[in-house]
Amino acid sequence: MIIRGVFSMSIINRLKSLFKGDNEKEEADISNDVSNTSNDVEVTSSQKVEETIASEVKTEEDSPKDLTFKKDIDPVEDSSEEIVEEAEAVEEEVPEEVEAPAEAEPVEEAPEEVETVEEEVPEEIEAPEDEDETTEDVVEEVEEDSNNNDKERDTMTLLTDKELLNDSNRDPDFTAEFIDAGIETVKHCFQCGTCSGSCPSGRRTPYKVRQIVRKCLLGLKEEVISDDALWMCTTCYTCQERCLRSVKIVEIIKKARNIAAHAGYMAKPHKMTGVYVMNTGHAVPINDAAKALRTKIGLPEVPPTTHAYPEALEEVQKLCKITAFDELIGYDEATGGLKE
Amino acid sequence: MEIAYFLGCIMNNRYPGVEKATRKLFEALDIELKDMEGASCCPAPGVFGSFDEETWATIAARNLTLAEDMGADIMTECNGCFGSLFECNHMLKEDEAKKAKINENLAEIGREFKGTINVKHFAQILRDDVGYEKLASLIEKPLDLNVAVHYGCHFLKPTKTIGIEDQAENPSILDDLVEITGAKSVDYKDKMMCCGAGGGLRARDLDVTTSFTKEKLEHMTEAGVDAIVNVCPFCHMQFDQGQTEVNERYGTDFALPVFHLAQLYGLAMGLSAEELTFDAQKIDATPAIKKALGE
Numbered sequence: 269m270i271i272r273g274v275f276s277m278s279i280i281n282r283l284k285s286l287f288k289g290d291n292e293k294e295e296a297d298i299s300n301d302v303s304n305t306s307n308d309v310e311v312t313s314s315q316k317v318e319e320t321i322a323s324e325v326k327t328e329e330d331s332p333k334d335l336t337f338k339k340d341i342d343p344v345e346d347s348s349e350e351i352v353e354e355a356e357a358v359e360e361e362v363p364e365e366v367e368a369p370a371e372a373e374p375v376e377e378a379p380e381e382v383e384t385v386e387e388e389v390p391e392e393i394e395a396p397e398d399e400d401e402t403t404e405d406v407v408e409e410v411e412e413d414s415n416n417n418d419k420e421r422d423t424m425t426l427l428t429d430k431e432l433l434n435d436s437n438r439d440p441d442f443t444a445e446f447i448d449a450g451i452e453t454v455k456h457c458f459q460c461g462t463c464s465g466s467c468p469s470g471r472r473t474p475y476k477v478r479q480i481v482r483k484c485l486l487g488l489k490e491e492v493i494s495d496d497a498l499w500m501c502t503t504c505y506t507c508q509e510r511c512l513r514s515v516k517i518v519e520i521i522k523k524a525r526n527i528a529a530h531a532g533y534m535a536k537p538h539k540m541t542g543v544y545v546m547n548t549g550h551a552v553p554i555n556d557a558a559k560a561l562r563t564k565i566g567l568p569e570v571p572p573t574t575h576a577y578p579e580a581l582e583e584v585q586k587l588c589k590i591t592a593f594d595e596l597i598g599y600d601e602a603t604g605g606l607k608e
Numbered sequence: 609m610e611i612a613y614f615l616g617c618i619m620n621n622r623y624p625g626v627e628k629a630t631r632k633l634f635e636a637l638d639i640e641l642k643d644m645e646g647a648s649c650c651p652a653p654g655v656f657g658s659f660d661e662e663t664w665a666t667i668a669a670r671n672l673t674l675a676e677d678m679g680a681d682i683m684t685e686c687n688g689c690f691g692s693l694f695e696c697n698h699m700l701k702e703d704e705a706k707k708a709k710i711n712e713n714l715a716e717i718g719r720e721f722k723g724t725i726n727v728k729h730f731a732q733i734l735r736d737d738v739g740y741e742k743l744a745s746l747i748e749k750p751l752d753l754n755v756a757v758h759y760g761c762h763f764l765k766p767t768k769t770i771g772i773e774d775q776a777e778n779p780s781i782l783d784d785l786v787e788i789t790g791a792k793s794v795d796y797k798d799k800m801m802c803c804g805a806g807g808g809l810r811a812r813d814l815d816v817t818t819s820f821t822k823e824k825l826e827h828m829t830e831a832g833v834d835a836i837v838n839v840c841p842f843c844h845m846q847f848d849q850g851q852t853e854v855n856e857r858y859g860t861d862f863a864l865p866v867f868h869l870a871q872l873y874g875l876a877m878g879l880s881a882e883e884l885t886f887d888a889q890k891i892d893a894t895p896a897i898k899k900a901l902g903e
Contacts, residue, residue, distance in 0.1 A: 525658040583717040
């Protein structure tokens, strides 16, 4: 089992050791970076780490007091799922950035902060740069370290064992359903966030399209299908139009909704739309006012659709039974409504 | 030229003036609109497509077979119907496995999807099959009206499969069609944004839907337009009935009348407000119609 959160912490640790200084702030900032994404879908963890590092280095060159961090350290709560996902993003992306801080020699000269750090975690400062040979050790250190410091660093407590993503959370069959449905592009997503940035629903609801795509790929079935936000998409296709990777995002959302609907997550008004079609062939059936209007302007009172052709309606009803749509929505043939 | 005229649900069952104007327009264009007898709901792409793809495709394919039997391409004036029928037609033409599965279902009612026809949008036919020049010749008196064009979503997107416009962020087809009538298409902020009704959202969460609509109405109003023009009866309903819902929820007083493109052409061709069933719409269109006709 790969404990992704812990692994990402090893990277954090490595960054710390590379810096040989400002241990606390660096760690808090990165963990906060991870947790920050809970309320806002974004993919820039590695970028942010890099930027923060850069700004830190710069600031420390100028002055030992690093005010730029303070604004970033507001703890963000209630983010268990997102953290795991974002932690993985950190795992994937941070290694590319590792070289940058390694060259940040000026940090060593940051006088006050290095002293403080050396008192607290001297062993980490000596951690070898060749991380591959010492990963296990580092992980152990981090685990111990985080346990010891839970109370001191609230943001780090967000990465606890129960919140980690591991294979037992994942349902590969769920991911396979997308692939089997011809939506192989779910694998092409590199989590840039253009979709969420373009989404008119995401501006007003908890719907996070980038995150849903990621969860579908990871196989986090229950998280995806039990979330009401899945139904906040209007299928406007703006995300899919703008997707740099040509991911069929709307297809992914509709497929996830199909799976949700078959698992029983279907709103009553949606079932009723199905009932109307079962009863009349139309999601918006004709009414007396429309009949009067049609007659008044010289159109046939009833349009030449299933409304006017009962045998056509029977075809539609038969097809809905063949595909078991009637069972899906809980259609009660006796009453023409929903089963209780 | 013959076209299989797909009515759908909302247009014929709520805004029959759109159907009336369309029949009148195509009569003038000498194009025969043939009824698809026994057609059903498309069915709605964001609703049925979200519940069960197989049911969605089966019902849509049944509608497609009606036009195949008639040997005519389908025309629809609803973005939702267009989205469903175009997408299903495209999918079944491309995907043999899905076609086989859907045909297994259709065989139970003695039908078979063959893939012999195309699905076209009303506006697409006006541009590509009729042409702007011929349309312009029908306009007796140019309309004096500033309008906010609302494209909607399933008319142009996804562009890669639909291809009516090369890219959906900056289209011109509806603006061109509007300006042929003499009306002016006024640009406004976030013009390409969704009305908020689609994807089953209107049925499920009216608060969120009206929040979309309010944003659009604000931007349209800021641009100083007299009316909204759309090519989708569901967007039409959302801007008409939805506008009163926005006003109720937010205490606003938006009063932008809503025209389907067919109604705009009907007005330019001399049909009355009653014939276009503007009297049955929630937002009073009388001031805009008077201005448009120079009365």
